[in-house]
Amino acid sequence: MNELSLFLQLSVQLGTPFLLGTLGGILCEKVGNLNLGIEGMMILGAFSGFAAGFHTATLAVLAAMAGGVGGALIYALITVTLKGNQTVTGFALTIFGTGFANFMGKRYSSQIMDSAVTVALGTHSIPGLSKIPVLGTAIFSQSLFVYFSILMAVALCFYYQKTRFGLAARMVGESPATADASGINVDACKYIHILLGGALCGLGGAYLSLVYVPYWQDNITAGIGWIAV
Numbered sequence: 001m002n003e004l005s006l007f008l009q010l011s012v013q014l015g016t017p018f019l020l021g022t023l024g025g026i027l028c029e030k031v032g033n034l035n036l037g038i039e040g041m042m043i044l045g046a047f048s049g050f051a052a053g054f055h056t057a058t059l060a061v062l063a064a065m066a067g068g069v070g071g072a073l074i075y076a077l078i079t080v081t082l083k084g085n086q087t088v089t090g091f092a093l094t095i096f097g098t099g100f101a102n103f104m105g106k107r108y109s110s111q112i113m114d115s116a117v118t119v120a121l122g123t124h125s126i127p128g129l130s131k132i133p134v135l136g137t138a139i140f141s142q143s144l145f146v147y148f149s150i151l152m153a154v155a156l157c158f159y160y161q162k163t164r165f166g167l168a169a170r171m172v173g174e175s176p177a178t179a180d181a182s183g184i185n186v187d188a189c190k191y192i193h194i195l196l197g198g199a200l201c202g203l204g205g206a207y208l209s210l211v212y213v214p215y216w217q218d219n220i221t222a223g224i225g226w227i228a229v
Contacts, residue, residue, distance in 0.1 A: 068202020
C-alpha cells in the first residue's frame with residue numbers, strides 16, 4: 001500500500017509541469033493560436049524563477065510568471081499584431097527561449113536553490129485529507145504548485161463552459177469575424193489569453209527548477225513543453 005501511494009504521489013508530481021504547460025497551451029489555442037513555443041516559455045519561466053529565487057528568495061514565482069509572459073508577449077506581437085505565421089513563430093520562440101535560458105544560466109550551473117524557497121513551495125499536507133488511504137498522500141500531500149494546477153484545470157473548465165468571457169474566447173478561436181461582428185475586441189481577447197497562457201507555462205517551468213529539481217541545469221524542461229503541445 002505504501003509503495004502504491006508513493007508511486008501515485010510521484011506520478012502526480014511529475015505530471016504537474018505537463019498539466020500547467022497544457023493549460024497554458026489551451027488558453028492560446030481556444031482563441032485560435034496554436035502556440036508551439038510552450039517549451040520556450042516554460043524554460044524562460046524556469047530560468048527566471050530560479051534566478052530570482054537564488055538572489056531574493058521571495059520573488060521566484062512572480063519572476064517565473066514574468067518570464068513566461070515575456071515569451072508569450074513576443075509570440076502575441078508577431079502573430080496577432082503583425083499577423084506572422086504561428087508555426088514558425090512558435091518554433092522560433094522555443095529556440096530563442098532555450099538558447100537564452102541555457103546561455104544566461106551558465107552562471108547558475110549546478111547551483112542549488114535556497115532552501116527557504118524549496119520549503120515554502122514544497123510539500124504541504126492538508127490536515128485530515130492527507131490521511132486518506134492511498135489517495136491521501138498522492139493528492140493531498142503535495143507542493144503548492146500541484147494544488148494550484150488542479151484548481152486551474154477545474155477553473156478553466158468552468159470558465160469555458162459557464163461564463164460569458166469563456167464563450168467569447170471560444171468564439172474568437174472558432175470564428176474571429178463573427179466575434180468581431182458581435183462587438184468583441186478580437187485582438188485584445190487573443191492578447192489576454194496568450195499572456196495568461198504564458199504565465200501558466202512559466203509556472204510549469206518554475207516547478208521544475210524550484211521544487212522538482214531545485215538546481216539549475218541546461219535544458220531543464222527536457223521536452224516537456226513539446227509533449228504538452
